[in-house]
Amino acid sequence: MAAKMIRVVAAVVERDGRYLITQRRDQAVLPLLWEFPGGRAEEGERDEDALKRELRERIDAEAVIGQKLTEKHHVYDGYAVALCLYAATLDATRPVRARRVKDFRWVTSDEFEQYPFPDADQATMDLLLGIKRYEP
Numbered sequence: 001m002a003a004k005m006i007r008v009v010a011a012v013v014e015r016d017g018r019y020l021i022t023q024r025r026d027q028a029v030l031p032l033l034w035e036f037p038g039g040r041a042e043e044g045e046r047d048e049d050a051l052k053r054e055l056r057e058r059i060d061a062e063a064v065i066g067q068k069l070t071e072k073h074h075v076y077d078g079y080a081v082a083l084c085l086y087a088a089t090l091d092a093t094r095p096v097r098a099r100r101v102k103d104f105r106w107v108t109s110d111e112f113e114q115y116p117f118p119d120a121d122q123a124t125m126d127l128l129l130g131i132k133r134y135e136p
Contacts (some may be wrong), residue, residue, distance in 0.1 A: 005073075005080045009051040010038030010121070011088035012069060018106035020090075021115060022059060025102045032102065034115040036085060037061075047084055055088070058100045062091040074120035083120045 013020040013036075022037045024030060039054035041047055048065040055061045066087035074081050090096065098104055107115070 004078075005082055007041040007047075007050075007082045007084065008038060008120075009041050009047045009054065009084050009086065010036035011051055011055060011063060011065070012036055012085050013063075013088050013090055015090075015092075015106065018108055019112075020059075020096065021105055021107060021112075022098070022101040023103040023105075025100070030118045032116075033118050033121075034105075035117060035121045037101070037104070047086065051086055051088065055090075058098075059104060060094070060097045060099050062094055063088045070124055072120060072124040074123060076119070081120045083124055085124055 011020070020037060021034045023034050024032055026032065037055055037059055038051055039058060041050035045053075047068070051065050052063055055063045066089065069085045069087055071082060071084045074083065096104060105115075
């Protein structure tokens with residue numbers, strides 16, 4: 001039986017050479033790992049609408065969603081993820097705050113290796129930013 005495919009959308013937000021990453025909560029699937037902010041798209045929901053909703057819910061941010069940067073499929077034990085990354089810009093007048101995430105950070109691409117990411121996110125970051133942490 002094929003693994004159930006979950007569509008996940010995430011924002012690549014860059015400000016002054018730093019990227020916004022968020023940490024999953026203790027009780028989440030893949031707890032305490034870091035990722036680009038976003039979440040699951042609901043059935044029939046447009047990616048851009050899902051991403052705006054998830055950014056509001058998770059980090060209290062209003063965003064303008066730009067172009068789709070990449071899509072990567074990854075199979076985990078019992079399910080599969082289609083991770084779609086979009087360029088996004090946040091309303092700079094509204095401070096980011098952790099609502100449905102444990103924490104958030106603004107980090108340079110050189111600092112990514114200090115933060116553990118889920119496999120799907122890692123593969124996408126490697127492709128997008130030309131980063132290679134480990135050999136597959």
